[in-house]
Amino acid sequence: MVRIQGLAVLALAACGGGGGLSFEEVTLLPRTQSYVLGFEPDGAPLFGQADPVRLLRYDGAEWAAHAVARPFIVAGFSSDRDGTPLVVHRVDPGFATEVWRLEPGGAAVQLGSSVPDRASQVMQNVSGTRFLFGGGATWVLRSGSTAWEPYPITLRDPSRAPDGRIYAISSGAVLRIEDDDSTVLRSSCEQTLTSCSGTQFQVDLAGRLYLRAGANLHIFDPASGLIEEVVLPDLAVSHVAVTESRVLVAATSDGTELALYAWVPGRVALATVHIPPDLPSVGIGFHFVIDPAGTVYGAQSNWLGRLVELR
Numbered sequence: 001m002v003r004i005q006g007l008a009v010l011a012l013a014a015c016g017g018g019g020g021l022s023f024e025e026v027t028l029l030p031r032t033q034s035y036v037l038g039f040e041p042d043g044a045p046l047f048g049q050a051d052p053v054r055l056l057r058y059d060g061a062e063w064a065a066h067a068v069a070r071p072f073i074v075a076g077f078s079s080d081r082d083g084t085p086l087v088v089h090r091v092d093p094g095f096a097t098e099v100w101r102l103e104p105g106g107a108a109v110q111l112g113s114s115v116p117d118r119a120s121q122v123m124q125n126v127s128g129t130r131f132l133f134g135g136g137a138t139w140v141l142r143s144g145s146t147a148w149e150p151y152p153i154t155l156r157d158p159s160r161a162p163d164g165r166i167y168a169i170s171s172g173a174v175l176r177i178e179d180d181d182s183t184v185l186r187s188s189c190e191q192t193l194t195s196c197s198g199t200q201f202q203v204d205l206a207g208r209l210y211l212r213a214g215a216n217l218h219i220f221d222p223a224s225g226l227i228e229e230v231v232l233p234d235l236a237v238s239h240v241a242v243t244e245s246r247v248l249v250a251a252t253s254d255g256t257e258l259a260l261y262a263w264v265p266g267r268v269a270l271a272t273v274h275i276p277p278d279l280p281s282v283g284i285g286f287h288f289v290i291d292p293a294g295t296v297y298g299a300q301s302n303w304l305g306r307l308v309e310l311r
Contacts, residue, residue, distance in 0.1 A: 038077025048074025067106030
């Protein structure tokens with residue numbers, strides 16, 4: 001590890017090794033060009049699609065129509081802090097958004113009124129307030145309220161840390177949403193030496209920020225101001241996930257061959273994650289999805305797998 005002007009560069013060889021981790025196939029996804037994935041409290045995967053309009057649930061054997069009879073144009077999934085799924089529904093013709101909670105037994109309850117904005121992400125803060133991240137504004141539905149109201153500042157590219165805290169980008173800075181729904185500055189994007197790329201913005205339990213910087217990954221510690229740059233020779237970082245116990249990175253070579261790596265937060269000791277033979281080899285589009293219990297899934301094309309320990 002070489003430190004250059006406060007930047008710790010970790011050149012990690014893209015080689016094999018007994019990482020002790022692999023993805024096992026859970027199921028094949030319905031073939032389509034665009035979809036979103038979510039989960040029910042019991043870990044059952046949910047599949048949402050806008051065209052054609054459908055909401056499916058995987059029962060362990062096959063995909064079937066969800067018990068909720070209402071047709072949803074699913075723009076995104078999330079979950080309340082108790083694990084109950086939330087559906088972000090794009091109201092046709094797509095210039096308004098509704099948020100629905102999928103209750104046990106097949107009931108669906110709308111949360112607040114519709115919002116005149118195109119949104120795809122909703123998250124519940126520790127206060128109980130739900131934040132809806134729209135294309136032009138941020139909206140909040142406070143506990144006991146029946147209407148969404150504009151938030152004082154616009155937040156984008158939200159990320160939930162393993163402790164449940166919500167972080168987001170605003171005006172070139174990374175902010176954390178506090179218990180009282182206010183925000184506190186964690187870092188400027190300039191400090192992280194990145195543009196705060198939303199697709200690679202993750203946070204660990206210690207508050208370290210993980211952001212893609214070109215082909216590499218920057219890990220910024222707001223407490224010390226130190227940046228670690230993870231460099232994978234001949235590979236470009238394409239997706240990152242952070243749980244309580246692991247950092248997971250997907251990387252590709254020229255957007256084709258896929259490589260997966262893992263390490264313990266705060267200790268970058270690279271371990272290769274085994275790629276099963278049934279996983280499509282083309283790396284473009286591979287992404288991680290984490291269920292409310294913290295289980296990590298990987299999705300690629302029409303393939304869905306679960307991260308497991310190799311024995």
